[in-house]
Amino acid sequence: MAADLYDLGDMPPLGHVPARMHAMTIRAERYGPPRGAFAREIVPVPRVEAGYVLVYTMTAGINYNNVWASLGSPADVIAVRRRAGATEDHHIGGSDGAGIVWAVGDGVRGVEVGDHVILSPGDWDERSEDIRLGRDPAASRSMRAWGYESNHGSFGQFCLVRDVQCHPRPEGMSWEVAGGFLAAAATAHRQLFGWHPHVVRPGDPVLIWGGAGGLGSFAVQLVRNAGGRAVAVVSTEEKARVCRELGAVGVLLRTEFDHWGRMPEEGDAEAHAAWSAGVRAFGRRFWEVLGERRGPRIVFEHSGADTLPTSLYVCDNEGMVVTCGATSGYRADIDLRFLWMRLKRLQGSHFATTADCRAVVDLVDRGLLDPCVTSVVEFDEIGEAHQEVYENVHPWGNRVALVNARRGEGAERARPRDGV
Secondary structure: OOOOOOOOOOOOOOOOOOOEEEEEEEOHHHOOOHHHHEEEEEEEOOOOOOOEEEEEEEEEEEOOHHHHHHHOOOOOHHHHHHHOOOOOOOEEOOOOEEEEEEEEOOOOOOOOOOOEEEEOOEEOOOOOHHHHOOOOHHHOOOOEEEOOOEOOOOOEOEEEEEHHHEEEOOOOOOHHHHOOOHHHHHHHHHHHHOOOOOOOOOOOEEEEEOOOOHHHHHHHHHHHHOOOEEEEEEOOHHHHHHHHHHOOOEEEEHHHOOOOOOOOOOOOHHHHHHHHHHHHHHHHHHHHHHOOOOOOOEEEEOOHHHOHHHHHHHOOOOOEEEEOOOOOOOOOOOOHHHHHOOOOEEEEOOOOOHHHHHHHHHHHHOOOOOOOEEEEEOHHHHHHHHHHHHOOOOOOOEEEEEOOOOOOOOOOOOOOOOOO
16 A cells, blocks of 8 residues: 555555655754764655656765765855745755666656656756757856755756756766766766867876876876876876776876965065975876877866966966866966966866766766776765765765665676676
């Protein structure tokens, strides 16, 4: 007999939508470090409206979006949504995930109840006027980062997405892998191949910050696959080993340098000289591990304030620094002379296109891209997993949380490099 609430992993009859569900929530009164901000609650199942899809969540990825959500900074995501008319007083995060289509709203295309899908965080309205007039969906006024700017993410027993966010889960791909790689892999793909003419070409040197992290581990592999030469920056010898195994031609340890952060004031000659010595030493070290006196044609950025001054300095003439985030801070200094006098490009890159998503799903399915899902946590460990990201003590690669799935489920033809 159908019920209005089910335990995690206790699947309702296909298509029956219960009234309530388990979710890992954040509330404004708990804003702070993730360990205390997340709490398991029973909340209403989101309503399915036109163009939307309700998914029975199997697994959910861990990423930095919900560190920011838990802190309530740089944006109070609950307050922002309530000012826009939302009624929920809680936030259900999760910007990566996979599951089973459970219900569909009017006008939904491309998915049906019962489909197994991988979910992308690119939440935009394809009916939006600016998209219909040709604007990049990621730049649309309707664009929201699902599970951060928009609610009902993958940390709920059921999650709510637009049909455009659903991508077919390849047969035999485990739920652990399916829910843990798409956001980072597609974002990295666009950074490296979406900004012509600065796309990775055979032989191109590419500097990759955080080479053993979620984004960096994909960037190293994508550069390798394109015939480029990836040089990764990491913090430990263990992570350096991982990057070499993924295909990096060289690795730099950022702990060997101390010039990070905002640039000194122009009038402080001593501090500026020290910074210049540090950044030049970093550049020489890059040449050394590359084996050639040549700067990176592309610098793969996402760390922000601590590294952007160095990135712009070492980037080759007519090269590009491309960034999708700022985990070390948003307020970064650059010396504009390096930008205009050396014809360099500073490019913002926000998530990915639908084509990028399908490309990386196909690469993982064919065994050409390791999803680097290196650890799996239980549903009630979601807060602790984000705490480790916040403190930068998390394992290398990508992490996934079990929601309704059990370990190893759905891997009847698992690939040898699934990583779990």
